[in-house]
Amino acid sequence: MNDLSAHSACRASRVLLVEDDELFAAVAMEIIRPFAGGEWVASAEEALAALPREDWDLVIADVGLPGMSGLELAREVKHTCPLAAILILTAHATLDTAVSAIRTDADDFLTKPVAPSALAAKVSELIAMAGARKAAPTPPVPSSWATGLAGADQSGGERSA
Numbered sequence: 001m002n003d004l005s006a007h008s009a010c011r012a013s014r015v016l017l018v019e020d021d022e023l024f025a026a027v028a029m030e031i032i033r034p035f036a037g038g039e040w041v042a043s044a045e046e047a048l049a050a051l052p053r054e055d056w057d058l059v060i061a062d063v064g065l066p067g068m069s070g071l072e073l074a075r076e077v078k079h080t081c082p083l084a085a086i087l088i089l090t091a092h093a094t095l096d097t098a099v100s101a102i103r104t105d106a107d108d109f110l111t112k113p114v115a116p117s118a119l120a121a122k123v124s125e126l127i128a129m130a131g132a133r134k135a136a137p138t139p140p141v142p143s144s145w146a147t148g149l150a151g152a153d154q155s156g157g158e159r160s161a
Helices: 022-032 044-053 070-080 095-103 116-135 143-150
Strands: 014-018 037-041 058-062 085-090 108-111
Touching (some): 014 022, 014 044, 022 037, 022 116, 037 044, 044 058, 058 070, 070 085, 070 095, 108 116
Parallel strands (some): 014 058, 058 085
């Protein structure tokens, strides 16, 4: 695991990179460094352990991880860190993989090899997206929802007045 937080104490944004290719991970972390503090883990299982430790802005996950895939991890990220952006990476782009990424609510999808400038642009864009999500006020629950909930019985039907 490589933690850049010591080098990035002044940065508010945090990126979790989940990548089993050590060389790609080293290069990606250098690309991420100007935008955010980052942590690299080599498996989805390590990522699951890291998720509750930080307020992640972006999770970048490779599809082809050992054990749990990056697509399965993306589903877990959405439950644990719903405001974080998710970027899926794959070396084997297929239509099925792209559709699966969209179905997991990933925010974007890139094919490896990826140009450093393209990865940098996407990291910057997705960190900004997560920041906007976090800054948005929580929408109020419409009063009609509360009234509807109060008027429902336990069986799911409407209670008569």
